[in-house]
Amino acid sequence: MSYVQQAYRTLKDRILANRYPPGQQILEQALADDLGMSRTPVREALIRLHDEGLVELIPRRGMRVVPLAPEDMQEIYEVLSALEVAAVELAARRPLEPDTLQPLEDALQAMETRLADDDLDGWARADARFHRALLALSGNRRLVAMAATLADQVHRARMTTLRLRPRPVKSIEEHREVLEALRAGDGERAAGAHRRHRHNAARLLLDLLNYYRLPHL
Amino acid sequence: MSYVQQAYRTLKDRILANRYPPGQQILEQALADDLGMSRTPVREALIRLHDEGLVELIPRRGMRVVPLAPEDMQEIYEVLSALEVAAVELAARRPLEPDTLQPLEDALQAMETRLADDDLDGWARADARFHRALLALSGNRRLVAMAATLADQVHRARMTTLRLRPRPVKSIEEHREVLEALRAGDGERAAGAHRRHRHNAARLLLDLLNYYRLPHL
DNA sequence: AGATGCAATAACGTATACGTTAAATTATTC
DNA sequence: GAATAATTTAACGTATACGTTATTGCATCT
Structure with a gap:
């Protein structure tokens, strides 16, 4: 499994499991460090999660789990x-x-x-x-x-x-x-x-x- | 507008206008050269187009406009x-x-x-x-x-x-x-x-x- | 000639580098 | 002391570098 897929699955699982509280912001580099890879595959995974409506990507603030009203x-x-x-x-x-x-x-x-x-x-x-x-x-x-x-x-x-x-x-x-x-x-x-x-x-x-x-x- | 957005819009417009015949394969580097940017933003745009079902991404074959049966x-x-x-x-x-x-x-x-x-x-x-x-x-x-x-x-x-x-x-x-x-x-x-x-x-x-x-x- | 194996190529996936610029911090002025 | 200006910091967007590996072409063998 590629790093992109790994990052995608891991992040998605964590979001669904509520491990990242909605609204919290996490920098790309922090995610990359956490997942043991560089920013490149993390970014590509984040784009997919964004397209699915699970996260927002805010420049200089990193990823933000979308809070649903x-x-x-x-x-x-x-x-x-x-x-x-x-x-x-x-x-x-x-x-x-x-x-x-x-x-x-x-x-x-x-x-x-x-x-x-x-x-x-x-x-x-x-x-x-x-x-x-x-x-x-x-x-x-x-x-x-x-x-x-x-x-x-x-x-x-x-x-x-x-x-x-x-x-x-x-x-x-x-x-x-x-x-x-x-x-x-x-x-x-x-x-x-x-x-x-x-x-x-x-x-x-x-x-x-x-x-x-x-x-x- | 960021390069990613440029690439996304340009490629999407071309696909919808049937400028890339369905089934044809185009390498990432060729697209990047064509769009006057590096592979990085092109790849990120391709991921979005893939999630929307417009293209397939085949390793070593590049992007392929999805032919619809x-x-x-x-x-x-x-x-x-x-x-x-x-x-x-x-x-x-x-x-x-x-x-x-x-x-x-x-x-x-x-x-x-x-x-x-x-x-x-x-x-x-x-x-x-x-x-x-x-x-x-x-x-x-x-x-x-x-x-x-x-x-x-x-x-x-x-x-x-x-x-x-x-x-x-x-x-x-x-x-x-x-x-x-x-x-x-x-x-x-x-x-x-x-x-x-x-x-x-x-x-x-x-x-x-x-x-x-x-x-x- | 066709099949098989090997070498060369090149495309991708990922890492790293770097310039730009928003944000934060410090310094300065009133 | 508060407000503003200057400086520093650091995160992102993008470019570049590089190792891995599928593919291609060629050579060898049958």
């Missing part, structure tokens, strides 16, 4: 919803092999067990898995990629609200409805259900950010 | 449709000031005059303007940006099919229906109309590519 969350959720609903519609249009929906079923069952075990992190991982599987079913690689970068952007916020929200029982029901509609071959119902699910999720997240006064994450 | 076009149109339809829905949800829809009206009238003058390039510009204005009405900056990169990707194909297709009379009608529905405050009708419009546009483009055996543009 509630309005940003709203924007991101609007786009993400549109993409996922489209994915559901596309998925419903494809021929339904017996095991097509298995990844969804597996993820959904994982969500249920994790929740029963009060393993919230595990639930969040299974939830993400469900959404990724759904996007993959669209068969549209660009759709998958764009949704993934948006999901990355809200990852921090999702993680911090994970323990502030009520147990995601409703959420699981909503996922199940999407899956059942797909299984029944009813694309319209599936899309509608998913649209409602995304709408509720966004509403919940935004209310939490507002209630707990988390102006930017 | 019909399946790629289909993918791009699927995503672009989803984003624009979402934009219409968001736009319909906003308060309707008297001059909110003026940019759309202006673009639409421009489309009509250009078409009456048989100015196809002018029509294409006005069409693009309409779609940009529509996206802007969503008030969602990320939505606008993502749609713009997708529109850039299909730009070459649109230009080459511009003179192979019948006169876009139907297209203008479809735009007008979207505008009228927005004016009437009927978001659902507007979204539906735009969805049909995008569907028709994609179908037309793909049929043309198929009919004229243009396997990758």
Whole structure:
């Protein structure tokens, strides 16, 4: 793996894991020293992270993890919803092999067990898995990629609200409805259900950010 | 303007103008010589163009303008449709000031005059303007940006099919229906109309590519 | 002649060097 | 002492240098 890729992965992982607090500024040279390489590959990795909306690059101030305000969350959720609903519609249009929906079923069952075990992190991982599987079913690689970068952007916020929200029982029901509609071959119902699910999720997240006064994450 | 920005804009313009034939490979050093700068800023610009899906970067072969196959076009149109339809829905949800829809009206009238003058390039510009204005009405900056990169990707194909297709009379009608529905405050009708419009546009483009055996543009 | 191995080439990935200039610090003036 | 000017510092943007390695061409062998 090239140094650029190393830097990209390492920095991205750290940002998603909230190891660099949003708003903090880090100089290119400091990153390079930390990663044990020169500034060149670090800069190239930073450009990619910038294009994905994860960092800002401010001359003489280095990289700055983009703090997301509630309005940003709203924007991101609007786009993400549109993409996922489209994915559901596309998925419903494809021929339904017996095991097509298995990844969804597996993820959904994982969500249920994790929740029963009060393993919230595990639930969040299974939830993400469900959404990724759904996007993959669209068969549209660009759709998958764009949704993934948006999901990355809200990852921090999702993680911090994970323990502030009520147990995601409703959420699981909503996922199940999407899956059942797909299984029944009813694309319209599936899309509608998913649209409602995304709408509720966004509403919940935004209310939490507002209630707990988390102006930017 | 920095050299990176210069390189980015120049290369992007050339790619969209079809000055670099798709598939052709150009070495980093050749680009740098051509642009009168060193490889460093060229490389950084290439990374951005790569992230936008316009070029591939092949070690020891340099940059390669991504040739788009019909399946790629289909993918791009699927995503672009989803984003624009979402934009219409968001736009319909906003308060309707008297001059909110003026940019759309202006673009639409421009489309009509250009078409009456048989100015196809002018029509294409006005069409693009309409779609940009529509996206802007969503008030969602990320939505606008993502749609713009997708529109850039299909730009070459649109230009080459511009003179192979019948006169876009139907297209203008479809735009007008979207505008009228927005004016009437009927978001659902507007979204539906735009969805049909995008569907028709994609179908037309793909049929043309198929009919004229243009396997990758 | 075709295939195989070796040498030469050159393109990339990364490191380093360097000029420019914004920011910070110190000195100076009122 | 506060405000301004002069000086220093250092971070970035870009250029250059360089080692590694894929590719190409040639020579050798069958």
